[in-house]
Amino acid sequence: MGAAAETIRIAIGTQDTTINCAAGGLLIRELDLLRRHLPHDGKYKDATYDIQWKNFSSGAPITNEMVAGKLDVGVMADFPGALNGVAFKKAGKSSRFITVLSGSIRGSGNGVVVPIASPAQSLAELKGKTISVPFASTAHGMLLRAVADLGWDPGRDVKIIAQAPEVAGSALQSGQIDAHADFVPFAELFPARGFARKIFDGAQAGVPTFHGALVDSDYAEKYPELVVAYLRAVIDANRLLAGEPEKYSELIAKATGIDAPVVYLFHGPLGLQTRDLTWKKEYRQDLATSIETLKLLKRADTGLDLETFIDDRFLRAAFKASGLDYDTELAHYASTTSELMTEVSLSAELWLEGESKVHRYASPDAAFAALTQFETQGKKIRAAYAQDRSNGIKIFANRAWYVAASSGRLDAFFSKADAESFAAKSGGKVQDFDAILQSKPSPTRRPG
Numbered sequence: 001m002g003a004a005a006e007t008i009r010i011a012i013g014t015q016d017t018t019i020n021c022a023a024g025g026l027l028i029r030e031l032d033l034l035r036r037h038l039p040h041d042g043k044y045k046d047a048t049y050d051i052q053w054k055n056f057s058s059g060a061p062i063t064n065e066m067v068a069g070k071l072d073v074g075v076m077a078d079f080p081g082a083l084n085g086v087a088f089k090k091a092g093k094s095s096r097f098i099t100v101l102s103g104s105i106r107g108s109g110n111g112v113v114v115p116i117a118s119p120a121q122s123l124a125e126l127k128g129k130t131i132s133v134p135f136a137s138t139a140h141g142m143l144l145r146a147v148a149d150l151g152w153d154p155g156r157d158v159k160i161i162a163q164a165p166e167v168a169g170s171a172l173q174s175g176q177i178d179a180h181a182d183f184v185p186f187a188e189l190f191p192a193r194g195f196a197r198k199i200f201d202g203a204q205a206g207v208p209t210f211h212g213a214l215v216d217s218d219y220a221e222k223y224p225e226l227v228v229a230y231l232r233a234v235i236d237a238n239r240l241l242a243g244e245p246e247k248y249s250e251l252i253a254k255a256t257g258i259d260a261p262v263v264y265l266f267h268g269p270l271g272l273q274t275r276d277l278t279w280k281k282e283y284r285q286d287l288a289t290s291i292e293t294l295k296l297l298k299r300a301d302t303g304l305d306l307e308t309f310i311d312d313r314f315l316r317a318a319f320k321a322s323g324l325d326y327d328t329e330l331a332h333y334a335s336t337t338s339e340l341m342t343e344v345s346l347s348a349e350l351w352l353e354g355e356s357k358v359h360r361y362a363s364p365d366a367a368f369a370a371l372t373q374f375e376t377q378g379k380k381i382r383a384a385y386a387q388d389r390s391n392g393i394k395i396f397a398n399r400a401w402y403v404a405a406s407s408g409r410l411d412a413f414f415s416k417a418d419a420e421s422f423a424a425k426s427g428g429k430v431q432d433f434d435a436i437l438q439s440k441p442s443p444t445r446r447p448g
Helices: 019-024 026-030 059-067 078-090 138-149 165-174 186-192 217-222 224-243 245-256 260-267 281-296 313-321 326-331 338-345 364-376 416-426 433-438
Strands: 007-014 048-055 073-077 095-104 111-115 130-133 159-162 179-182 196-201 209-216 348-352 359-361 381-387 394-396 401-404 410-413 429-432
Touching: 007 026, 007 059, 007 224, 019 026, 019 073, 019 095, 019 209, 019 224, 019 245, 019 260, 026 224, 026 245, 059 073, 059 078, 073 078, 078 095, 078 138, 078 209, 078 281, 095 217, 095 224, 095 281, 095 313, 111 138, 111 165, 111 186, 130 138, 130 165, 138 179, 138 209, 138 281, 165 179, 165 186, 179 186, 179 196, 186 196, 186 260, 186 394, 209 217, 209 224, 209 281, 217 224, 224 245, 224 313, 245 260, 260 381, 260 394, 313 326, 348 364, 359 364, 364 381, 364 410, 364 433, 401 416, 401 433, 410 416, 416 429, 429 433
Parallel strands: 007 048, 007 073, 130 159, 130 179
Antiparallel strands: 073 209, 095 209, 111 179, 111 196, 348 359, 348 381, 381 394, 401 410, 401 429
16 A cells, blocks of 8 residues: 555654753644645655654653554654664664754763752762662763763762652652752753752763654655654754744743743753754764663663664755755854853843843843842842853853952852862852842842
């Protein structure tokens, strides 16, 4: 029976709460973006489409359903994506990694948090402690690499236990664990909700990380036009996020329960991760590293051929159909180059309650001055953002450390150690957010 006479299933596994995957699932579903690109000519002239969406909290169950033939496309991170390829191979089949959705060549997005009252300020202070993490996740891979960088034996120097983020939140509040490592958005969400502090960001490990989409190879070969249609919908969603990040942060928040300011931390300008769909060499290497890590963990006894596992044919076709040049985008590294780091580290933002647009400033100094004025006008600050001087990542301003120079300039830092090091070299003074506000002439309040 030809495609023209078929009802064709397009079953997509999403991770809604993993908010950096929004362009590959949630937004496409909520805005019905896929349907506008599905073909209705040639062999698809009389075809009807059965679009199915299934939401999951992590990548592993998506892989299980893909291997079982219940899903055609799935979104997940680098580490579980490598597991996906291995699982398909063990089943005598294959999958293809067809696009990146969002990521960081420096590794931001994954992180480690501790209870709010913990004295720990760095990962190095957690030796002998209990750290939970969702096993087989990209955060698990990050934690193992970070522990190795410290020269620790993961089986002796630290106790790593499996724990989903829904459980970890309660465990942090009750003191049952000393720390929790997790992927997007929990290392930002838990501190934003006031019961945890982030002490380690994946950018400190310098290992690239990303989330992307995979497809069953048999499905892709049978319906290549549908894979391209899906990727064109991804491109549409990506454009919408870039154009109106506040609006779509609110939509994502409504669908997931993840606070909109946390969503904006990722999807706003100079976000914690870039919405880069192209296969940067760093992401290719990241997958190779993930596969090697799986071997060390005895989770895989064979490798994967990355030249076939990573398949950019469909993405290139989608770019062309959408009027974009893939190779130009592939060569573009947004704000990740060293030449732009100084400029990036100077920016700051304020999101006022009741306002639909974020206010952007050229420096933390300007943002704090504006914050003071807003407070005297009775306006409440929903969220404040700064950029880390060391690596450019976006951070919540009320969780940052600042170095105040004699000139009055403020530099923001995620890490207290980085702030102290910079202050020692520059002669500045290290202050936290509250100390900065108390130095202002008008009473102010911390972002809610």
